[in-house]
Amino acid sequence: MSPSDTRSDPPAGSTPGDDVAKPSRPAARQGELALFAPPAATDEMLVPARMVNEWTYCPRLAVLEWGRGEWAGNADTAAGRRAHKATETGAAPALPEPEALPDDRTLKTRRLLLASERLGLTAELDVIEADDGCVVPVDIKTGKRPHVAEGAYLPERVQVCVQALLLREAGYVCDEGALWFADSRERVRVELTDELIATALRAASDLRLTVASGRLPPPLDHSPKCVRCSLLPICLPDEVNWFRKGAIARTPPPAATPALPLYVQTPGARVTKKDFALVVQVEGEADRAVPLDEVSELVLAGPVSLTTPAVHELLRRDVPVAWMSSGFWYLGSTGPQGPRSAAVRTAQYAFAADEARRLVFARELVAAKIRNSRTILRRNWRGEDGERGPLLDRLALLADRTARAETAAALLGIEGEAAALYFRALPKLFTEGVAALPAFAFERRNRRPPADPVNACLSLLYAVLTRTFASAISVAGLDPWKGVYHVERPGRPALALDLIEPFRPVLADSAVLMALNNGELAPDDFVSAAGGCNLKPKARRALIAAYERRLDQETTHPAFGYQVSMRRLIQIQARLFARFVSGEIPRYPHYVPR
């Protein structure tokens, strides 16, 4: 079958008037049942027929989308849009008032919006056919007709049923609905049985009550539905169920989009939009075009300019722009980021207000950070063998001691002690060649401004790592400025700083090591001025590229056991943190690789 088949004008040829004799003017209102939820109050949202479909498919899906403002597309949703396009174009006659409906000819109309406050429902109808004084709503679906006794699955039938009920409510005679399956070009009649009507109304009222209560239904359990669900990367059914039942997660959820960040940090660069791409112009270099679809986030550092048409396009596409100083200090982001709902943030603030829960979380956080620094030393050690063992033991001891810390101040002490040990040992991870270069001598961690090249590299990547997390956190609906362990200060993305702690050694430090030990950075890549040391633009580019390469490397998730790229792992961790503060999972599984 060719994709173009889906374009064809759907239901016209296959007329509904098969041989079945239609009752002329039936007692149309039969089967109307008492409502389950009270009529929608004026400021309440009417339940769209599409959401009644989704509730029937999976209650969690409907609540995530409709109640929490989450959305993600996939191949199925794109195919759906494509199939619907046929109904969006072309002139269509308006649907006449019920009494003016011609009773001797077929009339088709398209894209009609119907709503009823009494029913609390609304629907967008693809196609309506009128014939013989009766109307038939026809809903267009991609794919082939499923081979089930009812002709179609329940969610689709329920959706058409809602459309039919709304037509009846508007005064039309409507005895049946229909589904048109674009891929197999088949039409399925949907009979409006009392049972179907009751199911549809029950689903709509359950959805409304659940959203009103703020409850998020649990995920489905090992359901094949999840594999097709576009919200899979947001919902995390296997991961949440792992906590609920201890079952092993099967495969990592797909990335919501394969797009990647685009960094522009060359001073004086200019970013414009051309057709479907962002074009980066740097004086003396050839323009670089990056398709807009491939940009998950535009990161601009320092004096780089962005044109208004480009900003508009990025806003339209929900692509955030992260603004950073030339020293990669995170200034903030613009653009829509995350769900259109405050549910997760509200839970986050409640969590942050709970001193006891905060402390428990902070202890595990610091322990994870110390364990991960220890792992980096263990894996990359190039120093004396005799020195290694005692050092690793002391770090393990410090990690254990966090469990007994009574206050955040005590934790800070342990963290400081571990950091001092760790950074003192860092040069033991350099290759001989690097260790021999006086420029790369490193004694201790210092910042603002970093005094030497290694500190400058660490500072740069910590800032970039903060930005990576700030984005993932916002996309998950969390507030990056409200922290748990880090005290809030203006201009400090405290939650991002919290969550990056365990990742500093494994992502930033290891990327610095990689770039130094591979010889990607040379002593003359740095400039020192006014007591501070900085990377030249070319070196910053190389180091950020090394960091981004590190993000693409695969790792095993310590809790779920599956292989996943670090990039996706960060997105999963941010989502899990959101689930954790909302109370859906009992603890946040810190990333502690073996």
Next chain:
Amino acid sequence: MARRSNAEHAYVVAYDISDPKRWRRVFKTMKGYGRWLQLSVFHCRLDGGRRAEMASMLEDLIDRDTDHVIILDLGPAEDVELAVESLGKSFQPIERRAVVI
């Protein structure tokens, strides 16, 4: 048959467009989906969603009676080693990497 998987595949998209104005529009559109390989040939790396979107965009642009677009699916972008012989210039499979400028 349009693929409905969400994994990324590599594609070659080639077109014959009879009218220069439409040709330019198709060319511009394709720049948002892949790399220009040769005169009317693009090399793309797309997930299922973008694949469907691209087809849908092209469908709107072309004249079904006189133009022709083919979308060749070369298989999963990560796992399949493309057996490409490229004479003259070199052919590089598209790698997914963050761009740092």
